[in-house]
Amino acid sequence: MKNVFSIAAAASLFTMTISGCTDETVSSQSIDQNVNQWTIDGQRDLANALNQQPINKRAKNVIFFIGDGMGITTQTAARILEGQLNGQDGEENLLSFETLPYTALVKTYTTNHQVSDSAGTATAFHTGVKTKSGVIGLSEFADYGVCEGQAEHEVTSLLKMAEDRGMATGLVSTARITHASPAAAYAHAASRGWETDTDMQPADIEMGCVDIARQLIEFSHGDGVDVILGGGRRGFLPNTVTDPEYPDQKGRREDGRDLVAQWQAAGGQFVWNEQQLRNAPKDQPLLGLFEPSHMQFEVDRQLDNGGEPSLTEMTATAISRLEGSEEGYYLFIEAGRIDHAHHYNNAFRALHDAVEMSRAVAQAMAMTSEEDTLIVVSADHSHSFALAGYPAKGNGVFDWVRGTDEHGHPNDEVTLAEDGQPYTMLGYTTGVIVDRDEIFGEQDPADPNFRQGARIPSRGEHHGGEDVVVMARGPMAHAFHGFVEQTFLHHAMAHALGIQQ
Ligand SMILES: [Zn+2]
Structure with a gap:
């Protein structure tokens, strides 16, 4: 009885608080529905949505995050993982960037592929022009891998436009900083493979095409990029120079150029581990390359020998070095390795890198104001990654699927597929084929090295072609709605900064 009374009391209280606007609706609902937490939360979210006011003015700063390969299924699974790491069931959780007020869906195809790669997509969101897969900073009229004539098809990135306007700029990635997603911010190359001179044909070098690492160090717009943090050190060092962290490794360049020395000679700082990053003076441009x-x-x-910063620490460092700029700043940050773990059918590392990206975005949100800083978060493309199989709510995100009994209550029993074998919720369409019969009882699906099986064998799991999300807050964030081409991201960010095209 006590319980019934308290529900009735709560119901009348609830009716009072919202009376005047929805009296009729309320009277048609049961007491259960009135006091139901979903109703209360839904009413709260509706009020917040109706109160959302666009910030219709110029942005001083733009921070643009990309999760490489972070499709919607990756976002959902990472959201559950993050919730479970915090002791919840997981499904109700939101990643930091999923709380941003404006979203759109993004079409990621390139001009020659339904399912895209990271070079074509990066060119689209950095320059506002779609192109062929594999091509960096050139329009679709350039031929993939062909140096001759590429200069006629160069397209300009927002990073260059920001430097030309005197803004401070930064580039951060957990991948090689010469890898496709960051490269399209500063380089032009008919092939994403041209990361160092060693990766190019001698004839192309003679013809005047320049490798991507050299284009970064010799970047001539404005005063050059102010903060560069990522991997890919070997592309900047000659093959005669020993790596500072790995005594058995050398640089990769054949042309004898030491791009790190070139950077330092021009007045820049160089660091290669976390401790050096923390001690780096703030008054000089900074190049941090933390792995070969x-x-x-x-x-x-x-486990890293030299000590590496996290994506969150690199984000905080970059913002703290750029935020003093009178002209504002443009900062591109990539969680570059969600993609790499997916290519290996290893959801564990992919999802943990996505959760780390959630922390990095939270850091950026905490360090900036939505009154002057536009934060945009998206992905370049998806993966052939699926969540399926009716696991009970709260099922361990990596675990074997365990379902519910005939009354709908979780029963902790492993669900068997038609072939009599257990399965995980997480899986891939392409990649490595796994014999589930062999691994059940032998392998723990929550082990970091567990590889979720695929349906179609392929050397390296494939990208997915469905839309990705873009999420935004701050000045002009309200431009992000509906279904947009990936090129739209560039145009909306440039507009927010007041850059005319
Ligand atoms: Zn990939």
Whole structure:
């Protein structure tokens, strides 16, 4: 009885608080529905949505995050993982960037592929012009891999436009900083593979095409990029120079150029580990290259010999170095390795890197005001990654699927597929084929090295072609709504900064 009374009391209280606007609706609802938490939360979210006011003025700063390969299924699974890491069931959680007030869906195809790669997509969102897959900073009229004539098809990125206007700029990635997504911010290359001179044909170098690492160090717009943090050190060092972190490794360049020395000679700081990053003086441009190739996955970072900063720490460092700029700043930040773990059918590392990206965006949100800083968060493309199989709510995101009993209550029993074998909610369409019969009882699906099986064998799991999300807050964030081409991201960010095209 006590329970019934308290529900009735709560119901009358609830009716009072919203009376005057929805009296009729309320009277047609049961007491259960009136006091139901979903109703209360839904009414709160509706009020917030109706109160959302666009910030219709110029942005001083833009911070643009990309999760490489962070499709919607990756976002949903990472959201559940983050919730479970915080002791919840997980499904109700929102990643930091999922709380941003404006969203749109983004069409990611390139001019020659339904399912895109990271070079074509990066050119689209950095320059506002779609192009062929594999091409960096050139329009679709350039031929992939062909140096001759490429200069006629160069397209200009927002980073260059920002430098030309005297803004401070930064580039951050956990991948090689010469990898496709950051490269399209500063380079032009008919092939994304041209990361160093060693990766190019001698004839193309003779013809005047320049490798991507050299284009970054010799970037001539404004006063050059002010903060560069990522991986890919080997592309900047000659093959005669020993790597500072790995005594058994050398640089990769054949042309004898030491691009790190070139950067320092021009007045820039160079760091290659976390401690040096923390001690770097703030009054000089900063180049931080923390691995010869890609940086570590977030879950492996603590094992790194030299000590590596997290994406969150790099985000905080970059903002703190740029925020003093009178002219404002443009900062591009990539969680570059969600993609790499997916290519290996390893959801564990992909999702933990996505959760780390959630922390990095939270850091950027905390360090900036929506009154002057536009934050945009998106992905370049998706993966052939699926969540399926009716696991009970709260089922461990990596676990075998466990379902519900005949009354709908979780029963903790492993669900078997038609072939009599257990399965995980997470899976891939393409990649490595896994014999589930062999691994059940042998492998823990929550193990960091567990590989979720695929339906179609392929060397490296494939990208997915469905839309990705873009989420935004701050000045002109309300431009992001509906279904947009990926090129729209560039145009909306440039408009927010007042850059005319
Ligand atoms: Zn990829």
